Amino acid sequence: xxxxxxxxxxxxxxxxxxxxxxxxxxxxxxxxxxxxxxxxxxxxxxxxxxxxxxxxxxxxxxxxxxxxxxxxxxxxxxxxxxxxxxxxxxxxxxxxxxxxxxxxxxxxxxxxxxxxxxxxxxxxxxxxxxxxxxxxxxxxxxxxxxxxxxxxxxxxxxxxxxxxxxxxxxxxxxxxxxxxxxxxxxxxxxxxxxxxxxxxxxxxxxxxxxxxxxxxxxxxxxxxxxxxxxxxxxxxxxxxxxxxxxxxxxxxxxxxxxxxxxxxxxxxxxxxxxxxxxxxxxxxxxxxxxxxxxxxxxxxxxxxxxxxxxxxxxxxxxxxxxxxxxxxxxxxxxxxxxxxxxxxxxxxxxxxxxxxxxxxxxxxxxxxxxxxxxxxxxxxxxxxxxxxxxxxxxxxxxxxxxxxxxxxxxxxxxxxxxxxxxxxxxxxxxxxxxxxxxxxxxxxxxxxxxxxxxxxxxxxxxxxxxxxxxxxxxxxxxxxxxxxxxxxxxxxxxxxxxxxxxxxxxxxxxxxxxxxxxxxxxxxxxxxxxxxxxxxxxxxxxxxxxxxxxxxxxxxxxxxxxxxxxxxxxxxxxxxxxxxxxxxxxxxxxxxxxxxxxxxxxxxxxxxxxxxxxxxxxxxxxxxxxxx
Amino acid sequence: xxxxxxxxxxxxxxxxxxxxxxxxxxxxxxxxxxxxxxxxxxxxxxxxxxxxxxxxxxxxxxxxxxxxxxxxxxxxxxxxxxxxxxxxxxxxxxxxxxxxxxxxxxxxxxxxxxxxxxxxxxxxxxxxxxxxxxxxxxxxxxxxxxxxxxxxxxxxxxxxxxxxxxxxxxxxxxxxxxxxxxxxxxxxxxxxxxxxxxxxxxxxxxxxxxxxxxxxxxxxxxxxxxxxxxxxxxxxxxxxxxxxxxxxxxxxxxxxxxxxxxxxxxxxxxxxxx
Numbered sequence: 001x002x003x004x005x006x007x008x009x010x011x012x013x014x015x016x017x018x019x020x021x022x023x024x025x026x027x028x029x030x031x032x033x034x035x036x037x038x039x040x041x042x043x044x045x046x047x048x049x050x051x052x053x054x055x056x057x058x059x060x061x062x063x064x065x066x067x068x069x070x071x072x073x074x075x076x077x078x079x080x081x082x083x084x085x086x087x088x089x090x091x092x093x094x095x096x097x098x099x100x101x102x103x104x105x106x107x108x109x110x111x112x113x114x115x116x117x118x119x120x121x122x123x124x125x126x127x128x129x130x131x132x133x134x135x136x137x138x139x140x141x142x143x144x145x146x147x148x149x150x151x152x153x154x155x156x157x158x159x160x161x162x163x164x165x166x167x168x169x170x171x172x173x174x175x176x177x178x179x180x181x182x183x184x185x186x187x188x189x190x191x192x193x194x195x196x197x198x199x200x201x202x203x204x205x206x207x208x209x210x211x212x213x214x215x216x217x218x219x220x221x222x223x224x225x226x227x228x229x230x231x232x233x234x235x236x237x238x239x240x241x242x243x244x245x246x247x248x249x250x251x252x253x254x255x256x257x258x259x260x261x262x263x264x265x266x267x268x269x270x271x272x273x274x275x276x277x278x279x280x281x282x283x284x285x286x287x288x289x290x291x292x293x294x295x296x297x298x299x300x301x302x303x304x305x306x307x308x309x310x311x312x313x314x315x316x317x318x319x320x321x322x323x324x325x326x327x328x329x330x331x332x333x334x335x336x337x338x339x340x341x342x343x344x345x346x347x348x349x350x351x352x353x354x355x356x357x358x359x360x361x362x363x364x365x366x367x368x369x370x371x372x373x374x375x376x377x378x379x380x381x382x383x384x385x386x387x388x389x390x391x392x393x394x395x396x397x398x399x400x401x402x403x404x405x406x407x408x409x410x411x412x413x414x415x416x417x418x419x420x421x422x423x424x425x426x427x428x429x430x431x432x433x434x435x436x437x438x439x440x441x442x443x444x445x446x447x448x449x450x451x452x453x454x455x456x457x458x459x460x461x462x463x464x465x466x467x468x469x470x471x472x473x474x475x476x477x478x479x480x481x482x483x484x485x486x487x488x489x490x491x492x493x494x495x496x497x498x499x500x501x502x503x504x505x506x507x508x509x510x511x512x513x514x515x516x517x518x519x520x521x522x523x524x525x526x527x528x529x530x531x532x533x534x535x536x537x538x539x540x541x542x543x544x545x546x547x548x549x550x551x552x553x554x555x556x557x558x559x560x561x562x563x564x565x566x567x568x569x570x571x572x573x574x575x576x577x578x579x580x581x582x583x584x585x586x587x588x589x590x591x592x593x594x595x596x597x598x599x600x601x602x603x604x605x606x607x608x609x610x611x612x613x614x615x616x617x618x619x620x621x622x623x624x625x626x627x628x
Numbered sequence: 629x630x631x632x633x634x635x636x637x638x639x640x641x642x643x644x645x646x647x648x649x650x651x652x653x654x655x656x657x658x659x660x661x662x663x664x665x666x667x668x669x670x671x672x673x674x675x676x677x678x679x680x681x682x683x684x685x686x687x688x689x690x691x692x693x694x695x696x697x698x699x700x701x702x703x704x705x706x707x708x709x710x711x712x713x714x715x716x717x718x719x720x721x722x723x724x725x726x727x728x729x730x731x732x733x734x735x736x737x738x739x740x741x742x743x744x745x746x747x748x749x750x751x752x753x754x755x756x757x758x759x760x761x762x763x764x765x766x767x768x769x770x771x772x773x774x775x776x777x778x779x780x781x782x783x784x785x786x787x788x789x790x791x792x793x794x795x796x797x798x799x800x801x802x803x804x805x806x807x808x809x810x811x812x813x814x815x816x817x818x819x820x821x822x823x824x825x826x827x828x829x830x831x832x833x834x835x836x837x838x839x840x841x842x843x844x845x846x847x848x849x850x851x852x853x854x855x856x857x858x859x860x861x862x863x864x865x866x867x868x869x870x871x872x873x874x875x876x877x878x879x880x881x882x883x884x885x886x887x888x889x890x891x892x893x894x895x896x897x898x899x900x901x902x
Contacts, residue, residue: 026745027745028742028743028746028747029742029747030664030740030741030744036666037671037736038666040730067864067871069868069871099724100723100725100726100746100748101723101746102724104723104724105724107705111707111722112706113701113704113705115850116701116704116706116728117702118702118728119705120850121704166864167861167868168861170860170864171857171860171861172857175853175856175857175860178849179850182850185845186732186843187732188834189833189834189835189837190731190834191834193835198845330833330834331833599643
């Protein structure tokens, strides 16, 4: 049965997406998404805007039915309002996911900035969501009116205020849908001229009407697909004609605006944004609206559904382009949403919205009157509606609950298993191994192998600091059984401290040489659970208390924190903290004020040296290969 | 009176002491790593940076503190606002993290602390808090500059005068004798003199920035909001009342075409009439 298969898939997706959501709140936006300073909005906002435009059917059909009193469309009213409600819920939920500090979402209620389009959006969303909820509430209340007197009272009240609510809702939608466009009026520097226009708010409004109408048509076909309900052909055909008109209007506004602004030349620009524009305009908007002019297309169910779907996709693309694609292309960076981002934006919210839709459709009289069964399509048997309770029966052996919770857990488990490292542990610095310096008298230090070396005259430093005696000035320690351990063998990471503690080695040494029980030497029982944090000091009162004292004699290095004896500073910090203080001291003696500056060591010559080195290595390799 | 900073890229040697001073006074963490490092050097942990342009030209980037800032205009909660003294300051206690300021800023100055779980915006505030407390008499960056390449003025007029004086004293040095920020996007508090075309360094991506303040584009539209709302309400209510009246008259007179389904009309109509 189609309904059950679809629900199972949706539950699995929602399960996976909830894991992604948990990761997003546990480790932050940075760790779970590919957003960055140049693409701070990514593609999320575009999808959100598309969700809102999808909801526009709510106010369009409400206007048609209640204001213009076109009775034949009355049977679409509840369905459209439900679409509107779900679209806006989608928007608010995804906003919570996307906001950096989501619990502050209420702030616009208290802190007002009347100059901000987003402030207007926030207020309109709050109010319109309330209006939609009130508009849809009668459907839910109706069912329970016999059980509760309160429901009956509320229902009476809501019916009384229905028309004012509809009027208020329409006015809010007009403002809100257009102010979503206004958001982008302030970023001409980011938005490609094909998409930017000072009247982008008008474009957004017109396109949202078209999108809403197309969404209502698509919804009918989904109901047909899932529940085998008859499509209201006549009404949808009329809607199709109206849809074509609105799409024509949208395209006309867009082209006239381009001509007026004098940006027609961009139409023939061979660029990513140009391609986006044409892809949206021709196959997704122009072709469908041309097809809709044709009576036979409108009367063919499959074609009408496909055409409406194309328009929906076209306007989703339009929103995504304006909010994302057309602003990312010019930054010169690449951006593609991370898997978690996709899961959250394409999985979580639409998944929940569709499940909510299915639930409401199955339990309440959203379809009023209930469309008959579609006799033409007999390939599957739709779920049966109970005449008395008005609820769809789900007569399967493997009860719905078991099956769906299994799917949910399965989805969640798969998602958890595939979570990237960063999503679990936060956006930590990725370890970057360093390389050893090359050269003889002059060492070439290129810790991060970025191709820029610092030339370090080792012999010169040795001479100046007092010959062989001076080794300990810079080389503070050597590994056991070693005399001159190079820096990079302990400071292995370029950026973050490196653990240098050899646990197994210590266990062995204590056991074999000192014949003591190894664990309790460092982890005394009273210290609590055995971990790196609870070990007794290695240097202050531990085994190595003498070592440091010896090493520090005459050394420039001072261990910052004896308790952190198990970690070596990052390579860069080790080098900088060693060289810079000494250089700064010498700056005064030598009367060279810039002796402690970056450029003393990091200069252009380093790059040249690196190139020479690379060439030498190449020729060396060639020579050895030739010899071999 | 409005604070201003004049940055002269011909004098900058790229020593980055301004950056160090900024990090120190604002208690910024160590530089952001990897993914969130942008080529221009600004990020969640750097309010200012020095860009090395080909030919050893150094350009210091920082918030321009526009006279009519786009970031402050678009912030839905007013977490960013322009003070009377000129600096545009940020109140993280109010911010909700929508990142609209990052999208709207013509110079792309506000950055985000992507490494944090619940991140804030980060942006130069001209050390306004410390200056207001009286701890310092000028921003840390201008104070740290050894070459007087970036200088603080308590009045924007003075800064402009100084810039004009430098142009007059050094003919042929500055690129088209232009002061960046004098008129651009309605004027900024941070002014630039340069020997190279700075539009190439921090220019916008599409077109040129122009002299019109950025918030005007949205304010033009937003100013029509009340009228739109009222007229939408009026048109809808008027249409409804007119059509209802028409239907009733038709029904009463018993002629013309009565809508076929009017007898089955459902709840909203009844409610409206009650």
